[in-house]
Amino acid sequence: MQKRTQKRKILFTFVLTAVLALSFSVSFTASAREWDLTIPSLKEVFADYFPIGNILEPAEAFEGKTAEMFTYHYNFVTAENAMKPSYIARTPHDWDFSFHRLDMYIDWALENDIQVVGHTLVWHSQSAAWLTNDEEGNPLTRAEARVNMERYINTVAGHFAGRIYSWDVVNEALRTSVGSPPITPADEGWWKNMLRTGSESSANEASAWYAAYANGMDEAAGECPSDYIYDAFVFARLADPNAILYYNDFNETGAGKREAMAQMTEEINARWETDPRNTEPGRLLLEGIGMQAHYWTSDLSPVSVELTIMRFAETGAKVSITEIDIPMGRYGAYEDATEENLTLQAKLYRDVFDVFMRHSDSIERVTFWGKADPQSWRKEGSPLLFNANFEAKEAYHSILTLVLGAVPADTQNNTETEVTEQPAVTAPQEDTQDGKESSLPVLWIIIAIAGGAVLIIGGIVLLKKR
Ligand code: G3I
Numbered sequence: 167m168q169k170r171t172q173k174r175k176i177l178f179t180f181v182l183t184a185v186l187a188l189s190f191s192v193s194f195t196a197s198a199r200e201w202d203l204t205i206p207s208l209k210e211v212f213a214d215y216f217p218i219g220n221i222l223e224p225a226e227a228f229e230g231k232t233a234e235m236f237t238y239h240y241n242f243v244t245a246e247n248a249m250k251p252s253y254i255a256r257t258p259h260d261w262d263f264s265f266h267r268l269d270m271y272i273d274w275a276l277e278n279d280i281q282v283v284g285h286t287l288v289w290h291s292q293s294a295a296w297l298t299n300d301e302e303g304n305p306l307t308r309a310e311a312r313v314n315m316e317r318y319i320n321t322v323a324g325h326f327a328g329r330i331y332s333w334d335v336v337n338e339a340l341r342t343s344v345g346s347p348p349i350t351p352a353d354e355g356w357w358k359n360m361l362r363t364g365s366e367s368s369a370n371e372a373s374a375w376y377a378a379y380a381n382g383m384d385e386a387a388g389e390c391p392s393d394y395i396y397d398a399f400v401f402a403r404l405a406d407p408n409a410i411l412y413y414n415d416f417n418e419t420g421a422g423k424r425e426a427m428a429q430m431t432e433e434i435n436a437r438w439e440t441d442p443r444n445t446e447p448g449r450l451l452l453e454g455i456g457m458q459a460h461y462w463t464s465d466l467s468p469v470s471v472e473l474t475i476m477r478f479a480e481t482g483a484k485v486s487i488t489e490i491d492i493p494m495g496r497y498g499a500y501e502d503a504t505e506e507n508l509t510l511q512a513k514l515y516r517d518v519f520d521v522f523m524r525h526s527d528s529i530e531r532v533t534f535w536g537k538a539d540p541q542s543w544r545k546e547g548s549p550l551l552f553n554a555n556f557e558a559k560e561a562y563h564s565i566l567t568l569v570l571g572a573v574p575a576d577t578q579n580n581t582e583t584e585v586t587e588q589p590a591v592t593a594p595q596e597d598t599q600d601g602k603e604s605s606l607p608v609l610w611i612i613i614a615i616a617g618g619a620v621l622i623i624g625g626i627v628l629l630k631k632r
Contacts, residue, residue, distance in 0.1 A: 199554075199555055199556050200231070200556065201231060201232075201234070201235040201238075201552075201556045202556070202557065202558070203234070203235065203238050205558055205562075206566060206570070207238050207239050208239040208240065208551075208562075209239055209240055209241045211566055211569050211570065212523075212532070212569065214569075215522070215523050215526040215529075215569075216522065216526055216529050216530065216531055216532050217241045217242050217281070217530075217531045217532075218239065218240055218241060218242065218531070218532055218533070218534075219240055219241070219242025219243060219244060219281075219283065219531055219532070219533030219534070220236065220239070220240045220242075220243065220244075220533060220534045220535075220536070220537055221243070221244050221245065221246040221533075221534075221535055221536060221537070222236055222243050222244075222245065222246070222537075223245055223246055223247065223248055224245065224248050224267050224268060224270070224271035227270075227271050227274045227275070228270075228274070232537075233274070235537070235556075236280070236537075237278045237279075237280065240280065241279060241280055241281065242280065242281050242282075242283060242331070242531050242533055243275050243280050243281070243282055243283065244282075244283040244285045244488070244489075244533055245268075245271070245285060246535075246543075247292065248264075248267070248268065248271070249268065249284055249285055249286070250285070250286060250289065250292040250293075251287070251288075251289070251292065251293045251294045251297060251318065252292040252293055252294050253292070254268075254294075254322060255294045255296075255297075255318060255322075256294055257294075257296065258296050258314075261321065261322075265325055268326070272326065272329050272330075276329060281331035282326075282329065282330050282331055283330070283331060283332055283333075283334065283488075283531075283533070284322075284323070284326065284330040284332070284333040284334065284409070285333075285334045285337070285414075286333075286334040286335070286336075286337040286414065287318070287319055287322065287323065287333060287334070287335050287336070287398060287402060288315065288319075288335060288336045288337065288339075288375060288394070288395075288398040289336070289337040289338060290338065290339075290362055290371075290372060290373040290374060290375065290376075291337075291338070291370065293374065293375075295374075296314070297311070297314045297315065297318060297374075297375075298311050298314070298374035298375055298377070298378045299374055299378070305364060305374065305377040305378040305380075305381045306378045306381070307378065307381050307382040308378060308379045308380070308381055308382045308383050308389070309382065310378070311375065311378035311379060311381075311394070312379075312394075312397060315375075315394070315397060315398060315401060316397075316401050319398065319401040319402055319405055320401060320404075320405050322405075323401075323402050323405035323406040323409065324405040324406065326406070327405060327406035327408065327409070328406070328408055330406060330409045331409065331410065332409055332410035332411070332412055332454060332486075332530075333402055333406070333409045333410075333411055333412065334412050334413075334414040334456060334488070335398050335399050335402045335411045335412060335413065335452075336395050336398050336399070336413050336414070337414045337415070338362075338414070338415050338416065339361055339362060339373065339375075339376075339395055339413070339415070339430075340357070340360050340361055340362065340415055340423060340426050340427065340430075341360055341361065341362055341371070342371065342416075342417060343417065343420070343422075343423075344360045344417075344420065344422035344423040344425075344426050345360075345422050346421065346422050347421055347422050347424075347425035347426070348425070355433070356426070356429065357425075357426040357427075357429040357430045357433070358390065358392040360422070360423075360426045361373070361376060361391070361392055362376060363376050363377065363380070363391070364376055364377025364378075364380065365377075375394045376391045376392070376394065377391075378394075379391040379392075379393055379394040395413075395430070395434065396434055396437060396438075399411055399434060399438075399451050399452055400438075400441070400443060400451065403443075403451055404443065407446075410453045410454050410484065410530075411451065411452060411453050411454065412452075412453070412454035412455065412456045412486065412488075413427065413430065413431060413452055413454075413455055413456065414455075414456030414458060414488055414489075415427055415456065415457075415458060416458040416459075416460050416489075418455075418457045418458065418459075418474055419457075419467065419470040419471055419473075419474045420470075421470075424473070424474045424477055424478075425477070427455060427478070428455075428477050428478060428480070428481050430452075431452050431455055431478075431481045431483050432481050434451060434452045435450045435451055435452055435481070435482070435483075438450070438451035438452075450482060450483060452483060453483055453484060454483055454484040454485070454486055454530060455478045455481070455483050455484070455485050455486075456486050456487075456488035456489075457471075457474060457475070457478070457485060457486070457487050457488065458488050458489040458490075458535075459471075459487045459488070459489060459490035459491075459518075460489060460490075460491060460535070460544075461490070461491070461492045461514070461518075462492070462493060462495060462496050462497060462547075463492055463493070463494045463495065463496075463501075463507065463510050463511050463514055463547075464495060464496035464497075465496065466492060466514050466518070468514070468517040468518050468520070468521050471518050471521050472521045472524075472525070475521065475522075475525045475528055475529065476525070476528075478528070479525070479528035484528070484529075484530040485525075485528050485529050485530065486529065486530045486531045486532070486533070487522060487529065487531070487532040487533060488531075488533050489533060489534075489535035490518075490532065490533065490534055490535060491534065491535045491536055491542060491544055491549035491550060492511055492514055492515060492518075492549050492561075493542075493544045493546070493547020493548065493549035494507040494508075494510070494511055494547045494548055494549070495507075495547050500544075500546035500547040501547065502548075503539075503548040503553075507548075508548075508559060508560050508561070509560060511548075511549075511559075511560070511561050512559070512560035512561040512563070512564035513564065515551070515561040515564055515565050516561075516564040516565055516567065516568060519532075519565040519568055520568055523568060523569075534550060534551065536549065536550045537550065537552060538550060538552040538553065538554065538556050539552065539553050539554055540554045551565075
């Protein structure tokens with residue numbers, strides 16, 4: 167009996183040691199990842215040029231430390247996923263839960279002087295199948311899809327009306343790669359042939375909206391599948407006249423895509439001028455062009471970025487940098503965060519921010535697509551301003567020097583590298599968000615669990631031997 171009690175005591179001691187080891191590791195990890203809020207605030211540093219935004223999911227707005235950091239650095243917020251149709255309206259009914267969550271999130275933002283970007287209403291990805299397809303997966307007719315689109319936009323943009331600063335109304339309607347731009351006026355309307363259709367070989371690339379709008383259209387009456395884009399903007403304007411309406415896309419600095427985005431904007435706005443639903447003459451319908459700015463260190467050309475801002479500004483629309491990140495490496499081949507790569511990344515961030523600042527009259531906002539590297543959808547390329555320990559990287563310091571002066575010694579030598587027009591158009595990879603957390607805590611937890619297991623097994627073996 168006494169022996170059994172002793173055995174229990176020993177086992178208890180081993181288990182307790184393991185639990186303590188685990189909690190020590192977890193709290194050690196947490197303390198190693200504190201945001202340093204004594205460094206200059208990004209939104210304050212760039213206050214004379216443009217607001218600075220970042221992504222934040224609703225749950226994060228209520229995580230004390232993340233929220234505190236967010237309000238310190240940023241004055242614009244975009245939900246990374248939570249406001250996409252697949253999240254708001256998985257089914258045609260019961261969207262109240264999403265609205266309730268998002269209402270709290272938006273209230274939090276507005277109470278903290280953070281403007282909210284609605285992302286996004288109409289997209290080929292992360293959409294809800296019922297909007298565009300029947301139960302067998304076939305495209306709805308144009309008329310059916312249009313009814314669904316109107317209902318979706320009315321309900322969603324209507325629900326949040328007055329509280330959303332701008333909506334990314336249509337996202338990524340153009341193909342990933344667009345060839346050369348047209349050179350003759352006969353090519354007018356060329357951008358429509360550059361849209362994603364329903365028949366791409368990869369389902370991820372196809373647009374179910376385009377396919378449905380092609381199904382049952384009256385070509386003789388001048389209808390075409392691209393009308394879904396115009397409809398989306400009109401429905402959004404009618405649902406929330408205060409919101410600024412954006413078209414948002416990536417690979418925007420390639421010559422062809424840049425021109426297609428600009429021509430789309432011009433044609434949609436020209437069509438709106440004579441639309442009887444337009445009650446505000448002089449106000450554009452497509453009022454903003456979003457440059458996603460998912461770049462790579464291998465081929466980012468600040469000259470192309472500048473040409474793009476200038477071409478977009480020519481349309482009369484506002485321009486925003488909506489999702490910037492600059493991973494190390496090239497499309498399909500991430501590179502490690504070596505000292506050399508960190509310095510190159512810092513230089514490129516500084517070069518593009520230099521462009522943004524020189525064109526700040528045209529730029530409405532600059533939003534980063536991620537807070538710290540391991541939280542990024544492209545985490546393998548360490549694309550952001552803050553590292554896995556939430557420490558400011560060279561890139562953070564390099565953009566600050568544009569306003570505050572004092573170029574850091576380690577980036578000084580790279581300022582003269584020549585830049586050329588961006589040659590190739592490459593897609594941001596459709597990476598997933600799996601394993602969002604840093605590998606650092608995971609490692610500590612594994613070590614602690616392994617340590618605990620060794621202690622427990624050791625204890626059991628010991629007890630058995632006695
Ligand atoms: O929520 C599910 C979860 O339930 C599931 O277990 C897990 C398994 O993979 O997936 C989770 O969903 C992931 C979601 O992010 C939330 O983490 C999806 O797989 C993943 O594909 C999705 O990725 C998002 C991606 O858009 C989808 O295209 C990224 O977070 C998001 O950063 C990214 O954002 C887009 C912009 O909206 C538009 N521009 C490009 C940009 C980058 O792709």
